[in-house]
Amino acid sequence: MTTTVQTAVGTAEAMVLNMGPQHPSTHGVLRVLLELNGETVVKARSEIGYLHTGIEKSCEALTYSQAITLTDRIDYLAPLSNNLGYCLAVEKLLGIEVPKRAQYIRVLLTELTRIASHLVWLGTHAMDLGAVSVMLYCFREREQILKILELLSGQRMMTSYFRIGGLALQPPPGWLDPVQRFTDMQPSRIDDYEELLTHNRIWESRTRGIGVLNAKDAIALGVSGPMLRASGVAYDVRKFFPYSSYEEFEFEVPTRTESDCYARYLVRVAEMRESLKIVRQAMPLIAPEGPFKADVPGIIPPPREEMKTEMEALIYHFKIFTEGFAPPPGEVYQRIESPRGELGFFVVSDGSAKPCRVKVRAPSFVNLQALPQLAEGSLVADLIACIGTTDIVLGEVDR
Amino acid sequence: MTDAAAEQSPIVQRLLVWDSNAVTKVIEFRGELTLVVAAANLRRIAEYLQNEPGLEFNFLSDISVVDRLPAVPRFEMNYHLLSIPNRQTLRLRVWLAGPDPVVDSLTPIYPTANWHEREIFDLFGVRFEGHPELRRILLPDDWEGYPLRKDYPVEGFR
Numbered sequence: 001m002t003t004t005v006q007t008a009v010g011t012a013e014a015m016v017l018n019m020g021p022q023h024p025s026t027h028g029v030l031r032v033l034l035e036l037n038g039e040t041v042v043k044a045r046s047e048i049g050y051l052h053t054g055i056e057k058s059c060e061a062l063t064y065s066q067a068i069t070l071t072d073r074i075d076y077l078a079p080l081s082n083n084l085g086y087c088l089a090v091e092k093l094l095g096i097e098v099p100k101r102a103q104y105i106r107v108l109l110t111e112l113t114r115i116a117s118h119l120v121w122l123g124t125h126a127m128d129l130g131a132v133s134v135m136l137y138c139f140r141e142r143e144q145i146l147k148i149l150e151l152l153s154g155q156r157m158m159t160s161y162f163r164i165g166g167l168a169l170q171p172p173p174g175w176l177d178p179v180q181r182f183t184d185m186q187p188s189r190i191d192d193y194e195e196l197l198t199h200n201r202i203w204e205s206r207t208r209g210i211g212v213l214n215a216k217d218a219i220a221l222g223v224s225g226p227m228l229r230a231s232g233v234a235y236d237v238r239k240f241f242p243y244s245s246y247e248e249f250e251f252e253v254p255t256r257t258e259s260d261c262y263a264r265y266l267v268r269v270a271e272m273r274e275s276l277k278i279v280r281q282a283m284p285l286i287a288p289e290g291p292f293k294a295d296v297p298g299i300i301p302p303p304r305e306e307m308k309t310e311m312e313a314l315i316y317h318f319k320i321f322t323e324g325f326a327p328p329p330g331e332v333y334q335r336i337e338s339p340r341g342e343l344g345f346f347v348v349s350d351g352s353a354k355p356c357r358v359k360v361r362a363p364s365f366v367n368l369q370a371l372p373q374l375a376e377g378s379l380v381a382d383l384i385a386c387i388g389t390t391d392i393v394l395g396e397v398d399r
Numbered sequence: 400m401t402d403a404a405a406e407q408s409p410i411v412q413r414l415l416v417w418d419s420n421a422v423t424k425v426i427e428f429r430g431e432l433t434l435v436v437a438a439a440n441l442r443r444i445a446e447y448l449q450n451e452p453g454l455e456f457n458f459l460s461d462i463s464v465v466d467r468l469p470a471v472p473r474f475e476m477n478y479h480l481l482s483i484p485n486r487q488t489l490r491l492r493v494w495l496a497g498p499d500p501v502v503d504s505l506t507p508i509y510p511t512a513n514w515h516e517r518e519i520f521d522l523f524g525v526r527f528e529g530h531p532e533l534r535r536i537l538l539p540d541d542w543e544g545y546p547l548r549k550d551y552p553v554e555g556f557r
């Protein structure tokens with residue numbers, strides 16, 4: 001199905017239609033102002049801000065450690081990616097090194113988060129286009145990942161499991177068993193999704209040649225992540241500027257050149273397989289016992305046992321949780337590859353215990369800017385596919 | 400690397416060869432290079448960095464503002480540039496005086512700047528000369544004040 005419709009533009013009066021903010025296919029509270037000529041989208045303008053909660057301003061009123069809890073809520077489908085980005089930024093500001101074991105655990109968990117996020121994306125996007133059963137399968141597998149996160153942190157979603165200098169808690173014994181079971185099972189499950197979709201004629205006709213965004217426009221619009229890679233640009237922060245020991249892992253960066261919704265689907269499915277590869281490599285690297293956070297007195301809370309037996313540790317503990325700690329004045333911009341693209345944290349310290357400014361470069365906020373490019377000139381039904389493959393999370397768009 | 404060593408970086412050297420007054424100050428912190436430039440030169444320099452072969456900063460990651468109240472000038476604009484072909488990053492910084500700061504818009508050369516600048520206008524009240532559609536983006540159109548400024552209380556005005 002091509003997107004060109006042979007109607008004489010200008011003869012009929014354009015109709016203005018509000019899609020959203022309560023429309024199931026806008027994945028939250030996105031409102032798209034549409035100008036329609038029959039079924040053709042003449043103009044699409046995104047109106048955002050319905051979920052604006054002032055997270056950046058709130059961070060300025062909290063200590064560096066407290067602000068972690070807010071980062072969970074920015075992109076609520078990939079909370080650990082946000083935790084990681086923020087913690088890396090503050091660690092860079094402080095100039096502290098995280099133990100290797102904690103770095104590997106962070107890598108493993110953020111890759112699981114990437115799979116979970118892509119599963120939600122695939123499920124909801126397929127449902128938007130009429131393939132409801134895929135949604136049920138995807139959410140079933142995602143639950144396995146959330147159970148692993150719950151095992152580690154006690155929370156399914158708002159984990160705040162990454163802390164400045166390492167992790168919040170020592171992972172419980174045997175936590176890698178469910179991870180092992182998941183990585184054994186998941187490849188065949190991804191095959192199942194592909195069985196249902198990849199060569200499905202309806203799926204292909206709904207996504208092939210729809211929402212084309214060429215590489216030049218994508219770069220100019222600041223589009224990143226799977227969307228940019230589906231346009232043929234192999235920009236992946238994990239490869240370009242490795243963080244948290246990503247340089248030690250072997251994985252491919254899937255790219256496509258078709259630049260359409262179908263290409264974005266293929267890239268994300270391939271990314272899930274690559275993430276599984278990273279998880280499999282990380283598992284044997286993680287020793288059953290060992291440090292899970294750095295040892296920096298005055299900044300990283302001392303171990304529980306020391307706190308109960310040593311006066312000095314008790315004082316540090318008290319000071320860290322009442323006053324916080326003050327990084328040297330300066331600013332850092334830390335980028336990581338979140339499931340949606342380049343997630344950046346710009347953290348500014350003025351030498352006090354609270355951040356002077358925390359700016360979040362939210363990938364879906366920037367990617368959403370490309371919507372008119374994707375959808376204008378296509379049919380309303382294709383607009384749904386375009387919004388779907390942009391993979392927005394409104395919590396992140398509005399912050 | 401000290402600030403003095405950072406001045407020897409090839410990016411700075413190329414900029415200085417092109418225009419000896421382009422860079423006011425070079426700062427290096429935690430491995431990140433920051434070039435302070437005059438607000439009047441911002442668009443010209445960004446255009447040069449974007450198009451010059453060997454530099455090709457073709458990707459504008461982010462624009463962030465810091466309100467440095469009570470410092471004068473008050474607003475610090477940070478432009479985070481990335482060169483995908485050369486795998487390099489760079490931060491451009493300009494200072495703007497309050498209370499009604501104005502700077503050239505980068506939207507004509509980096510279309511991605513559009514929403515970043517609207518967000519900054521919305522939350523900080525910085526105006527961008529040459530922006531195609533400068534209106535609030537996150538807050539309601541009739542909102543009063545600029546909430547991310549330091550003189551705006553976290554709880555809001557009651």
